[in-house]
Amino acid sequence: MIIKMKKDAEWSVIEKIMDSLKKKGLGVHDINGEEYRIIGVIGDTSGLDMGSIEGLPGVETVTRIQEPFKKANRVLKSEDTVIDVKGIKIGGGNFTIMSGPCSVESRDQIIEVAEGVKAAGSQILRGGAFKPRTSPYAFQGLELEGLDLLKEARKITGMPIVTEIMSPSLVDKFVEDVDIIQVGARNMQNFDLLKALGKTQTPVLLKRGMSATIEEWIMSAEYIMSEGNPNVILCERGIRTFEKYTRNTLDLSAVLAVKKLTHLPVIVDPSHATGKRWMVKNLAMAAAAVGADGLMIEVHNDPENALCDGAQSLTPAGFAEVMVDVKKIAELVDKRI
Known part of the structure; x- marks a missing residue:
């Protein structure tokens, strides 16, 4: 009400x-x-x-607020929420770029990628330390060692870091070490995890579940906010449809819907959405054009030999090319990078 x-x-x-x-x-x-x-x-x-x-x-x-989500509702707060991450603003007319490898594989790899994406204009470094994989035999990440390497890359480049959490038991560790805590698509409705993150004030990047409706996605944000943490960033990363040509189906209409329904910032991940690196640039430009507040793009220094998601990863040089055109679109729609 x-x-x-x-x-x-x-x-x-x-x-x-x-x-x-x-x-x-x-x-x-x-x-x-x-x-x-x-x-x-x-x-x-x-x-x-x-x-x-x-x-x-x-x-x-x-x-009366008709929708089941209350704190995230645009009716409750008409102004856009702007989240400050070490001086970097997400939302409110800003266009924020998060990039880096799907998984941290070695010190040399993460440092090289971090320096490359920063030079190209990325503001935040992403990298997976804990990796949820469909197969139990696939590379699961370096875990705490990977987290330490991300922290070292942050120290060298000055970029804040975002990485995915897997368990409520790791919340205190992540609050101490991480600037933005990512909740992956598979954990979007891990309500114990969402409530635990809601008891912190660390920004949370909440990815849309692969089969989640827009309302279910926002309700997961509501779980975090209802516990007292207003710092939620939504991430559209494609949903599962009958189409098999791409890894997922990128739902750019969700960006418009979410920004109408909520005051929360929303970014787009064209890498996971397509699974194909040659599609990333055009969809990144499209995301900027429809009003997204930023992008999350996978970048690897040697995609052909990546331990995770190499087919969708850009090289640092390829990422730099994408940034040139994305900046042009962002300027056209009055977004600040």
Whole structure:
């Protein structure tokens, strides 16, 4: 429920309404905008009489939120959320580039890739230390050793790091070591993990599940936000359809839908979406054109011999070429890189 207060409503009146709602066991979210002030009410509001609330001093309008997601809802917060990661802004007209290898394989590999993507304009370094794989016999990542190598690459390049978490037991370690914690597609509905991450304030990059609807995806973000962490970045990475030519089917319409429904930033991963490196540039440009807030692109110094997802990985030189055209599109739609 949204309670919009009159512009001249006194704080003592607003506070009295909020205290009354809290006594009913409801969550209260006070939002003070430039031209308005609203009270967001979270919880079961079916027992509240909207007419009685509208009659209270200082209240202008009362509106129920129809969607099951509340804190992520654009109705609750009309301004775009902007997430600050070591001075790098994600959302709010910024276009943020995250790039790096699918998996960290060695010190030489991650340092070479990190230096290459930074030179080309990437702001954040991605790399997998823990790898969820379909086959138990596939390379599972270097795990904690890989995390240490990412931290070394961060120290050398100055780029913040984003990497995927697999288990709630690793949350404290990741909060200590990682700048953005990625929840992969396979863990999008790992609710114990989402709730654990919600108890932190570390930014979370939430990838869309391969068979998830847009509402299910946003509801997973709501799990994180409901526990107190507002710093959620959504990532469209393609969904599973009947089509087999590409690895997944990139749903660019989801970018538009999510930005209409929520205030959260949304980025696009054209690498996992297609599984084909030759498609990455055009789809990265398309993502910028439809209003995405950034990209996540896989880059490897030797894709042909990569231990994971080499077919979709660009070389550092190829990534630099992509960045030239992506920047042109970003400028056309008034995005800042």
